[in-house]
Amino acid sequence: MTGDSGGTGPAATLSTPFTELVGVRHPVVQTGMGWVAGPRLVSASANAGALGILASATMTLEQLRSAVREVRSRTDQPFGVNLRADAGDAADRVALIIEEGVRVASFALAPSEALIGRLKDAGVVVIPSIGARRHAEKVAAWGADAVIVQGGEGGGHTGEVATTVLLPQVVDAVDIPVVAAGGFRDGRGLVAALAQGAAGVAMGTRFLLTSDSTVPDAVKAEYLAAGVKDITVTTKVDGLPHRMLRTPLVASLERSGRPAALLRALRHAAGFKAHSGLGWAEMVRDGLAMKHGKDLTWSQVLLAANTPMMLKASMVDGRPDLGVMASGQVAGLIDDLPSCAELVGRIMSEAHETLRSLAALEAGVAVPGAPTGTG
Structure with missing residues (x-):
């Protein structure tokens, strides 16, 4: 893991095996949330240097093709598409991703070995989301390039094991990049995940609560009040x-x-x-x-x-x-609606501040005003 030689402003980066794998500037993923992760949010996330993932489960094939092309018209940065591995037309959606030159395919359930192989043969990076160590081991053996591991704090369908317990289990079990999800919102969380061996963090609720999200204002207000x-x-x-x-x-x-x-x-x-x-x-x-x-x-x-x-x-x-x-539990700690650019820039600045504080702590130097994070 290396940082650039710049300061701690929005352009400050952290290079990890995940950023090198998918070609993004920052080890941050905006997850594929149904009805939320559309072209506007995905392109804004990608332009901010994160990996934006388009949610496709509620789209028809033609709607998906149109959405992919709209994202590409808004950004020249890498992005991904999230698929349902158990959908009857999963093979057709994989073909569409390959035809359209999408960089990353993510899956809410473990895809078959055949689907993984087909995508990898076409140069697509395959990143399934998993909720248990055995699932990570299975998809890694089948050739997945990385995994997103979601702990019980995460929103939507979720398990019972907390991220802090599940993440190190998965990191120790596989030799591919692991992205941590569930409970993340700021730079301190990113550094904590990196310290446990992750190569990045994935966030849904935090990106839902941005000004680039198309979720209606009245609904965002419900989240902010929670x-x-x-x-x-x-x-x-x-x-x-x-x-x-x-x-x-x-x-x-x-x-x-x-x-x-x-x-x-x-x-x-x-x-x-x-x-x-x-x-x-x-x-x-x-x-x-x-x-x-x-x-x-x-x-x-x-x-x-x-x-x-x-x-x-x-x-x-x-x-x-x-x-x-x-909603992830982290919604209870969020109180603002930054743009994706503001959010990612802030996360990276906080991450660098936290790393400097830890380095000073190791050196035995008192650090006044250690970072506290901001929603």
Whole structure:
């Protein structure tokens, strides 16, 4: 890990195996959040020197192609596309990524060895997101170039193991770059992750809460008003542990019985069918793939239709009373909406300040005013 010879301003960099792998200036990733990580946010993240990742699960193939081209029209920096490995058209989406010359393919679930090989043969960097050491070992053995490891603090679908426990397990288990996710917002967190062997950090909620994010202002205000204890984990949206803001709607979902949940899921499945253009046969096919990949019950597969439409209600339509707001616990510490350029520049400045403080500490020099971080 090396820094440049410049100061601690926005241009200060840290070179790690991750930045060298994907060709970005800073070891920071903006994650592929459904309905949030669109062309505007991704290009702003990329122009700030981070790796922006476009979320494609809620897009049709043609919408994805259009989004990729829009990102490219806004930036000449590397960016990635996040894919659902269990989607029925995953192979077609991989072909699109290759045709369009996208630098990075990330996956919410472990992709098959064949998909990894196809992407790598085309020169695409493959970075799956994982939540357990054994999953990291599996995709590394299959040829993944790096992994994003998310601890339980992270938003959306999440596990039970904290980042500080999961990260060193994965770092010790694989010999590819590991990017830490779950609980990060500033330069101090970046340095902490690097100290545990990570090659960078990935952030979702922190990038959602920027001025470049297209999430409606009223929804951003809900996040900014939340405290750490206002962020909960529920299984009532789609049957899987899902970290989100605790709202009156979430409280009502927690109280609802199974018949009401299944009826809601059917309604949302019809809504997603209309939005995506998928036929019922294709949705059933994807459900079968999801059921196999996650070992779900049929009730859970049906409930999965809730996730995209309930997120859309908040993140696109601006109706938190009708939708849910996936969130990392770190939202309780965030109180501002910087641009992506301001955010990344601030993170890197704080990281360098923290590294200098640690170096002085090692040398036995008192350091007044050590960095405190800013939301």
